[in-house]
Amino acid sequence: MSKSQKFYVVWQGNNTGIFSTWEDCKKQITGFAEAKYKSFPDRYSAEKAFSEGFKKHYGIKKPAPKTQLLSEQKMLIGKPELNSIAVDAACSGNPGAMEYRGVKTASGREIFRQGPFPEGTNNIGEFLAIVHGLVLLKKNNSDLPLYSDSINAISWVKKKKARTKLIPNEKNAYLFELIDRAEIWLNENDYQTRILKWLTEYWGEIPADFGRK
Numbered sequence: 181m182s183k184s185q186k187f188y189v190v191w192q193g194n195n196t197g198i199f200s201t202w203e204d205c206k207k208q209i210t211g212f213a214e215a216k217y218k219s220f221p222d223r224y225s226a227e228k229a230f231s232e233g234f235k236k237h238y239g240i241k242k243p244a245p246k247t248q249l250l251s252e253q254k255m256l257i258g259k260p261e262l263n264s265i266a267v268d269a270a271c272s273g274n275p276g277a278m279e280y281r282g283v284k285t286a287s288g289r290e291i292f293r294q295g296p297f298p299e300g301t302n303n304i305g306e307f308l309a310i311v312h313g314l315v316l317l318k319k320n321n322s323d324l325p326l327y328s329d330s331i332n333a334i335s336w337v338k339k340k341k342a343r344t345k346l347i348p349n350e351k352n353a354y355l356f357e358l359i360d361r362a363e364i365w366l367n368e369n370d371y372q373t374r375i376l377k378w379l380t381e382y383w384g385e386i387p388a389d390f391g392r393k
Contacts, residue, residue, distance in 0.1 A: 187226035191234035192216040198226045260383055261376070262286040266327040267313050268388035269305025275346060278302065278355075280309035282316070283388045285327060292316065299352035304359065306333030307342050309388075310375060311362040317373050325374040329386045334375055340366040 188205035190196050193215045199205040202219075209215035216234040220226040229237045262285050269280035279295025292312060295305070310333055313326045328334055336342050341363060348356045378386040385391075 186219045186221060187223050188217060188219050189226050189230045189237075190215070190217045191230065196230075198223070198230055260285065260327065260378065261325055264325045264327055264376070265291065265313055265317070266378065266386050266388040267306070267309035268329065268386050268390065269302050269309050270390035271300060271302040271305060272296075275299045275301050275352070278305045279390075280305040280312070281388055281390075282309060282313045285387050288387045297352065297355045297358075299346075299349060300355050301344060301346050303330065303332050303336075304342060304344055304346065304355065306330035307336045307344075308358055308362055310334065310337050311365060314371050314373055314375075315365060318369065318371050323372065325376050327376050327378040327386060329378040329380050331377065334377060337366065337375060 185200065186202075188199045188202065190199065190205060190208045193208035193212045194210075195208045197208075199208065205217060205219075209217050218229065218234075218237055220229060264285045265282050266285045267280065267282040269278060271278040277296040277298055278300030279293065279297065281290055281293040283290050294308070294312065306328060307330075310326065310328050314337075316322075317324060317326065332343075342359045344359070346352070380386065
């Protein structure tokens with residue numbers, strides 16, 4: 181059974197155009213630096229490709245699968261520092277009953293837990309959890325780093341101010357007292373603790389996660 185005929189497009193070569201045999205195509209690309217050519221199963225496809233230009237058809241590589249990219253990125257990013265503590269918060273509703281805790285990153289052993297507090301938010305919990313961890317580490321003269329998966333909370337801590345939009349009321353009055361105490365502590369104390377962002381996309385859920393998602 182004879183092979184079906186192919187048509188060859190030469191976008192850059194000694195001569196450009198559409199050629200019906202490999203021999204004719206080869207003449208156009210031999211000795212031509214950076215020749216651009218490609219075969220097509222029928223004349224219609226070849227003519228269409230020639231008119232569209234080589235950039236749409238030549239040298240196109242399929243993107244690496246997401247899982248492959250993720251694996252390569254993990255290698256570049258590395259693993260979390262297990263000799264550390266991790267903090268997280270959970271909130272049932274927004275606002276709702278909120279609690280937070282800190283754990284040893286390597287073992288998941290809980291080292292502090294507070295709440296639940298009524299009429300709170302997850303961001304407030306994340307903020308208080310970081311500050312609670314900072315206070316504990318400084319008290320123990322510990323140089324362990326602290327992980328949080330909340331960009332907002334980390335930003336609030338660095339600015340020494342909880343940028344919450346939550347409105348104070350009778351139910352969450354004590355929670356706002358805790359926020360005030362945390363802000364005062366941040367403004368009156370220096371600390372050497374490294375606050376690190378937990379990269380959930382690469383490492384999975386932070387060890388302090390409450391598992392309620």
